[in-house]
Amino acid sequence: MEAIAYGSGMVALKYAAEGGRAPHLISFALGYLFAMAEMGLYCPVCMTDGVARVVTRYGTPEQIARVVPHMGARDAAERWTGAMFVTEQAGGSDVGANETIARNGRLTGFKWFCSNVDANAVLITARPEGAPAGTKGLRTFLLLSREGVQIERLKVKLGVRSMPTGEVRLTDAPVEEIGGFDAMLEMMNLSRLYNAVAAVAVIGRAIHEARYYIERRRAFGRPVIEHPLAAETLLDLEAEHLAALLLTFETVDALQRADAGDEDAARMQRALVPIVKAVTGKLAVPCVSEAMELIGGNAYIEESPLPRMLRDAQVLPIWEGTTNIMVLDALRVARKEGGHEIMLSRIRRQFPREAEEIGAAFSTLDERGAREWVDRLARAFELTLLAEIGKDGAVERLR
Ligand SMILES: Cc1cc2nc3c(=O)[nH]c(=O)nc-3n(C[C@H](O)[C@H](O)[C@H](O)COP(=O)(O)OP(=O)(O)OC[C@H]3O[C@@H](n4cnc5c(N)ncnc54)[C@H](O)[C@@H]3O)c2cc1C
Numbered sequence: 001m002e003a004i005a006y007g008s009g010m011v012a013l014k015y016a017a018e019g020g021r022a023p024h025l026i027s028f029a030l031g032y033l034f035a036m037a038e039m040g041l042y043c044p045v046c047m048t049d050g051v052a053r054v055v056t057r058y059g060t061p062e063q064i065a066r067v068v069p070h071m072g073a074r075d076a077a078e079r080w081t082g083a084m085f086v087t088e089q090a091g092g093s094d095v096g097a098n099e100t101i102a103r104n105g106r107l108t109g110f111k112w113f114c115s116n117v118d119a120n121a122v123l124i125t126a127r128p129e130g131a132p133a134g135t136k137g138l139r140t141f142l143l144l145s146r147e148g149v150q151i152e153r154l155k156v157k158l159g160v161r162s163m164p165t166g167e168v169r170l171t172d173a174p175v176e177e178i179g180g181f182d183a184m185l186e187m188m189n190l191s192r193l194y195n196a197v198a199a200v201a202v203i204g205r206a207i208h209e210a211r212y213y214i215e216r217r218r219a220f221g222r223p224v225i226e227h228p229l230a231a232e233t234l235l236d237l238e239a240e241h242l243a244a245l246l247l248t249f250e251t252v253d254a255l256q257r258a259d260a261g262d263e264d265a266a267r268m269q270r271a272l273v274p275i276v277k278a279v280t281g282k283l284a285v286p287c288v289s290e291a292m293e294l295i296g297g298n299a300y301i302e303e304s305p306l307p308r309m310l311r312d313a314q315v316l317p318i319w320e321g322t323t324n325i326m327v328l329d330a331l332r333v334a335r336k337e338g339g340h341e342i343m344l345s346r347i348r349r350q351f352p353r354e355a356e357e358i359g360a361a362f363s364t365l366d367e368r369g370a371r372e373w374v375d376r377l378a379r380a381f382e383l384t385l386l387a388e389i390g391k392d393g394a395v396e397r398l399r
Pocket residue numbers: 084085086087091092093094113114115116157160165315318319320321322323324325328
């Protein structure tokens with residue numbers, strides 16, 4: 001599976017001259033297909049891309065030359081994979097509570113959830129001795145050696161078992177400084193988009209499985225799909241999937257344009273990432289569950305891929321930040337730089353009254369209403385994207 005993922009150029013094409021003009025679009029399209037088959041292993045791909053991106057953007061020319069070619073290698077003999085060790089017992093959502101200390105180029109602390117734990121190149125947050133509390137005192141470091149690094153335990157997980165997640169103790173582990181906390185935010189931002197791609201992939205795969213099955217399975221003398229309620233359930237799922245897919249790839253497109261220097265796209269991308277992570281992550285489990293039910297008993301049996309997909313999908317609303325944390329982030333970004341206004345201006349062209357109401361609700365919004373507001377904004381934007389490509393049937397179904 002690794003040979004398929006990295007060999008496809010999913011990471012390589014972003015960091016080599018071969019990338020062309022739309023490497024993110026091509027990479028995430030490939031990733032979408034890959035994660036349909038194996039969502040767990042898409043995590044190390046994400047981590048590898050993330051480390052390469054951060055080192056490319058924040059590293060010195062020497063660090064870039066030493067590290068990035070390995071992260072972008074197609075060939076297993078040359079390849080390094082990445083990871084990000086942020087979460088600690090003191091705080092997962094509350095990253096500013098991190099207690100790992102940086103002293104003389106070495107880290108000491110305990111990282112609680114470390115996926116792709118045996119990676120070659122790891123980005124880690126830590127606080128230099130004497131630095132202020134909170135995220136503003138955190139720095140991002142690059143760990144390339146195993147000296148002072150002990151994997152104390154592998155987590156026994158509900159899903160994504162194809163990839164190891166461990167607990168790691170750092171004892172004077174030598175590291176290189178990469179940048180401030182903003183460097184880690186860059187990686188988190190990218191991984192939240194990967195999360196959305198994984199979500200639409202697992203939903204898409206579940207729908208394929210369901211459609212294939214109910215076109216062939218017969219009940220009451222005809223194929224299940226010819227029963228109106230079964231067909232309606234499938235069409236609802238397909239409409240949800242298409243809407244989420246458009247939202248996700250609109251965000252990929254914004255990232256692509258932002259990387260090319262488009263400031264509006266950058267603002268839009270910052271607004272969209274927490275929103276797309278929140279809504280697609282949340283959608284994955286109910287959709288896979290519904291697809292399982294459409295197939296019936298056979299999908300509950302471990303010979304079917306659905307049980308694994310359902311277990312895998314449950315991580316999507318949790319890791320990379322829970323839904324409520326994403327909602328708070330979306331609210332923070334909207335208040336800080338108004339990126340949601342770009343979304344509203346698109347919505348206004350299709351659904352002017354809805355845009356008006358969402359805009360008005362924003363001015364009086366507090367945390368308690370934030371989730372509902374984000375859901376409403378996301379749904380209106382999805383409907384806009386569907387309307388823009390003439391998918392009126394899906395618009396009616398989801399409205
Ligand atoms: C399989 C798996 C792999 C992981 N891999 C990694 C990894 O590779 N690297 C890494 O750094 N981390 C990793 N994580 C950790 C993951 O990112 C965290 O679990 C997640 O961010 C939530 O943090 P927490 O578990 O500490 O929950 P907490 O932060 O303790 O949150 C508990 C609950 O409180 C809620 N909450 C917290 N603050 C607020 C608030 N202000 N308002 C409303 N609700 C709030 C949360 O939404 C949640 O429901 C992984 C997790 C899992 C499950």
